[in-house]
Amino acid sequence: MYLVVEQLLNGLQFGLLLFLLAAGLTLVFGIMDFVNLAHGSLYMMGAYFAATFVAWTGSFVLGALLALGATLLLGIVLEYVALRHLYGRDHLDQVLATFGLILFFNDAVRLIWGPAGLALPLPPWLTVPVQIIPGVYYPAYRLLIITVALVVAALLYLVVMRTRVGMLIRAGASNREMIGALGINIKLLFTLVFGLGAALAGLAGLMQAPILTVQIGMGENILILAFVIIVIGGIGSIRGAFLAALFVGIIDTMGRAFLPDLLRKVLSGAAASTAAPAISSMLIYLLMAIVLVVRPEGLFPAAKR
Amino acid sequence: MKKAFWLAGAVAVALAQLATAADSIKIGFVSTFSGPTAVIGNDMRNSFELALDHLGRKMDGKPVEVIYEDDQQKPDIGKQKTEKLVQSDKVDFIVGYIWSNVLLASLKTAVDSKTFLISANAGPSQLAGELCSPYVFSTSWQNDQTPAAMGLYMNQKGVKSVFLIGPNYAAGKDMLAGVKSTFKGKVVGEEYTVWPSQLDFSAELTKARNSGAESIFVFYPGAAGVQFLNQYAQAGIKQQIPLYTAFTVDELSLPLQKDNAIGIPGAQEWVNDLPNEQNKAFVADYRKKYPGLRPTYYGAQAYDAAQLINSAVVAVKGDLAKKDAMKAEMEKADFKSLRGPFKYGNNHIPIQNFYLQDVVKDADGQLSLKTVATIVKDNQDQFHDKCPMK
Secondary structure, eight states, X not given: OHHXXXXXXXXXXXXXXXXXXXXXXXXXXXXXXXXXXXXXXXXXXXXXXXXXXXXXXXXXXXXXXXXXXXXXXXXXXXXXXXXXXXXXXXXXXXXXXXXXXXXXXXXXXXXXXXTTOBOOOOOGXXXXXXXXXXXXXXXXXXXXXXXXXXXXXXXXXXXXXXXXXXXXXXXXXXXXXXXXXXXXXXXXXXXHHHHHHHHHHHHHHHXXXXXXXXXXXXXXXXXXXXXXXXXXXXXXXXXXXXXXXXXXHHHHHHHHHHHHHHHHHHSOHHHHHHHHHHHHHHHHHHHHHHHHHHOTTOSSOOOOO | OHHHHHHHHHHHHHHHHHHHHHHSEEEEEEEOOSSTTHHHHHHHHHHHHHHHHHXXXXXXXXXXXXXXXXXXXXXXXXXXXXXXXXXXXXOSEEEEOOOHHHHHHHHHHHHHTTOEEEESSOOOHHHHTTTOOTTEEESSOOTTHXXXXXXXXXXXXXXXXXXXXXXXXXXXXXXXXXHHHHOOSEEEEEEEEOTXXXXXXXXXXXXXXXXXXXXXEEOOOTHHHHHHHHHHHHTTGGGTSOEEEESSSOTTTHHHHGGXXXXXXXXXXXXXXXXXXXXXXXXXXXXXHSTTOOOOHHHHHHHHHHHHHHHHHHHTTTOTTOHHHHHHHHHTTOSOOTTOOOEEOTTSOEEEXXXXXXXXXXXXXXXXXXXXXXXXXXXXXTTGGGOOOO
């Protein structure tokens, strides 16, 4: 029983982290109709900034906040310098250009920080396991990720649903031309949205950094999952991204945790332990396929075009 | 007239190329030079270059030309690069291969063309057994050997039960099988993770803790080893369940693992402080040539590969057509290996010692690896019976 609780927490933590990454992606894709493959690079930059600033300031929290600001700034500059010119183009051009940006960022990181990667050590108060219910210990840092991601999700919900900017964002997701015609400064809105998306990706990167290593190309694998999530959730929908991220995180973790034992009941030991990881990594794609068949627009389609 | 002039020129150029081709030793080097594991490929290249420096960049008086190719850690790319080296570059030797799955995909190309292939790291069980070949040598080990040594050490420590975790690819399976082949206690659980994309091991660590196992064994080469140790320490399992490893803590991962690696034992056939003369020179010159870097076992094996090739080239006085003579010479392992002298088994896999290594702070205050004990002497892999070569 405790095992299930702990694995659920693992899934929740992974899902929430994916949500941070997917939220920015879905905003940019949904509102600006812009395919940004370089979103994973912003995730990587967040991690590199954090590793650098934490080492520089000696404080984990301060370094993380600085890194967040730096990624936000980087996102805004990137939008202003490069991506702004691609809005009118078709998706293929955008894919090509942002793929180029991935290569650019990877090599820029190699030049600045070297090929070996960085470590982002946690302060001692975050490396202790916490007893959440009697008999169940959970890493403090993973609890922190869960808390921060939930707070960010709540804030994002408030901003999008309850503020004027949020109203514009929602309007932009439903009908871009119309809000432009109504005299809203769409350029500024786009820059803002892109900066927000970059900061969210940076936050995901810097929070993942102490668990994984900070390394070149770290954003590429996880970006695929983020795309799966926004397709499941419905492009442009924060609520969809949130639920889809939780689904994906929990299904992935539970699959890895319990599928091998289930398979061992049917198959021989060796075959089961080889097949289980392969099948469990397929589960989320299976989920995506089912969602696409049943609801091609995703669970919560934001825009009806 | 003009046409004839150009023709003569073209012939001269072609002949000149032919002449240089015959006059140099051409070596193809396949390893990973991009992506997160590029640091391993770089270390192998650094050590190989250092070996060439030590040889005066010549073998039997002939200049050595090395063509480095990046396999991107992908079996299909590795196979393509091997084909390119064999078919269009027409190299005399192929060296490298970090990953067992990349080597297995590339093996047939080299063997069919009768090009000597020297694996400087990967040692899949098939290579030692049914896929062994007169044209393939290893300067590393068969995958099972190192974890099998770790299993012996765990017996010595009186460990009663273990939970095994490793990546789901050729080497991962060999490694876990290796521990099981010698470990006398109970194997409580065995988990494989998606390789190389899975970097979060929370589900596996949770299972290991709840399994009640007395110890955990893992094999995670490269950055995955850093991530595993991070998560192992953060989950507080380091204080509860001791960890035993193979190929998880090395000089590349140590600067990132930092204190997480202290007290984590590993088994290895080469450690930087092995006391033979050639090893001392290798470590000192490496640190001089590449400031800030330290050599790893990957590099030491690549260095040995260069020396092994040199011994064969010298034995046939540079006549690389004498393949049988070169094979016979390499089988003697008559060169100064950085791990000290070793013999080759019938399957061209070294019969060698394995050492217990530990993480300590060295004279510079930096974390480094140190030999603690010899776990097993003259160890031969368990698949040599399956190899038809005598």
